[in-house]
Amino acid sequence: MTTLETHYKKIKDLHHEEAVAPGTGLCAGCGGLEGLRLGLKELGNDVLICNAAGCFTLLSVYPFTPLKGSWLYTTMGGPVPAAQGVRDALDIQLSRKTLTEDDNLSIVVVAGDGSSNDIGLGATSAALHRKLDFIYFCYDNEAYGNTGFQLSASSPYGSSTQTTPSVKFHPVGAELNKKNLFDIWRAQEPTYIATVSPREPIDLSNKFAKAKNLVGPRMFICMSPCPTGWGFNPKDTQLIAKLAVDTGIFPIKEYFEGKVIHTKQPRRRLPVEKFLETQKRFSHLFEPERKSDVIEQIQKTVDKYWEPYE
């Protein structure tokens, strides 16, 4: 099933130099930070990060920065327009020879699922239309995590958030389905799209290594288990990232040259409840009584997704 070009086969092959210094104020066990750390290792230090407001606001807190490259902080809706502005400025300087090719930077947008699915999507769509040359990294923890875990368009059906708790008249919690950002992006045919998981460092690094040498919009969605918002012990971050893949809830795939390929397809999918039961945000599906219809509905959605591929 794997047809990904492989630069790396073993963990030992990965770059040893860290691109994100420790000391950040992000939660212990943050899945998104792990994704960013592995991704930036691959992209190197000649990057300019346009960071949308979100959890990763805490990456750089004046006068400190964990990054070796540059950082531009923007509003939640603004990282992609910022990326366009910086790209244009660099291109103009390069064409006027006021900057040399050595001074060139890759532009990386770092945004959460709230910015990516809701507030910043319009501007992203416009940039995809213009074929802006940039890399987009969306850390998807399926809610507005930084402000206390409120519903975003990425919050899955059946999950409890601050704004959609399981209550008498809305026992399910979030009643809407998660937006399919991958396919929304794909409709505009960017150069490259990939979903990545922090639990699959080799797959993740290979995808970044591949995207690095391409031109045009290159998009990443990173599954980001969130101990604080999802309600689990931080040590289980990677375990939950693994279960999301093994149950088929989070498909690991890439889109390149018109084709979608699953780079890590589970051989035998586990039932979705193996994933759901690990987190407090789904605990209302099991207690005080089991909501079998909701769990079945989630399973059906996952089954329907995989049907054409199995």
Add this chain to the structure above:
Amino acid sequence: MFRVRLHGRGGQGIKTASQILGSAAFFSGFQAQDFPLYGAERRGAPIVAFTRINRQNILERGPILVPDILLIGDESLLEDIQAAPLCGADNFTAIFINSSRLPEKLQENYSLSTLPHVLDITSLCVKFLDNGSSTSAAIAAVGARLLGQIEFPALKEAVELELNAQGINSDLRKKNIDLAEEVFQLLTPMEVKERPEKNITSSKLISSEQKPVVLAAPIILEPGNMALRKTGNWRLDRPEIDYEHCNNCLICYARCPDGVIGIKTDGSPEIDYDHCKGCLICAQECPGHFIKTVKESGSWE
């Protein structure tokens, strides 16, 4: 008025403790105010919460700068310059520290002006809840007991109310109430030295002169300087690599979100304890279980 300031780490239940204490005071006929200080820090990072308790209406607002009671839920905070839990404490301030050490030793080591009240809350939480970091009910019980003006039934009602609001199930609420009762019995009320109330006077308006914008423009000259901020004291447990058995597979290195596991020249992994936040992913993910976890207990002794 009693001003209680609570210090702890994110995820420890310090905010909830301030709420329980506030509710318990309210059920005992007091007026109460409780709130945390919201900042950009999270699980494991220093957290501050406040409770004001008074017989009359409380008109005072904002953070408590000079506390009457300091409840410190994590001893390692005393060494944290940014958390500075002792800030504003004076001879009137009663200090409580969650620690397994003797009060005299703590007083000497941290140069405290008064002898602190001490109880090993973490061990009690492990005993009652099987979780050393769910300290909300226990810390609130300490506050209620030290004050000496809140009876246990009011505390019990408050624990029930606040934990229910957090979605804690009845079985765990019961265990928390038992824990609170145990704490209540282990401590005796302190001698309350009520601070003379100060009259609040209006302050003068200060007008500042216009300076060039560049003075305030944030410029960071050193890339990667975040490493100067040590997050090692966020840890409740410490991962330790058993080098005798470690086969250098480096899975821990790949899986550490903060990138604090480096690779030594001989190819073996090494944990940077200055920055390790203690998420324990490494211990969980080590295929051979060669990383063990040890409870943190401060760096002195």
